[in-house]
Amino acid sequence: MPRRPIFLEKRGYRQRRMMDAVRLLPFLGLMLWMVPLLWPVPAGSPDPTAPTIPMSVALRYLFGVWALLILGTWALWRRTRDVASGEDVAQPDGPR
Template sequence: MPRPPIFLEKRGYRQRRMMDAVRLLPFLGLMLWMVPLLWPVPEILPDATLEPSEPTIAMSVALRYLFGVWALLILATWALWRRTRDVASDGGADTKDGPR
C-alpha cells in the first residue's frame, strides 16, 4: 500500500496560505489603525508660554496615516481577492477528497 504524500502540492499550499492572509487582514488593519494611539499627545499646560517637552504629531499627519492604511487595506483586499477568487468560487474544495 503506497503512503500518501507528506507535503501538499504547491498550488494547494499557496491557496491555503492566501486564505490565511485573507483571514488575518482585518486584524492587521486593526493593529495598524491603533498605532496613532501610541503617538505622543500635547499636554495641557497651565502656562501657555511653556513649550511642550515632547515633540507631538500633527493631526494632519495622523489623518494622512489613517487614510493611507485604509487605502492599503483596500488594495491588499483586492489583490488577495484576485488571487483567491477561484478557491472561494468552488467552496474551498481544492483537493479530490474535499475540504479537511
C-alpha cells in the same frame, strides 16, 4: 494500505496560505490603526516643547492604512477567487 504523501502540492499550499492571509488582514489593519495611539500627545504633557504629531499627519496615516487595506483586500481577492468559487479545488479522497 497505501500511504499518502506528507507534503501538499505547491498550488494547494499557496492557495491555503492566501486564504490565511485573507483571514489575517483584518487583524493587521486593526493593529496598524492602533499605531497613532502610541504617538505623543500634547495635552497634559509637562514639557510644552515635547514633540507631537500634527492631526493632519495622523489623518493621512489612517486614510493611507485604510487605502492599503482596500488594495490588499482586492489583491488577495484576485489571487483567491478561484478557491472561493470552488474552481480547481482538489477534493480529498475519503477513506477506502
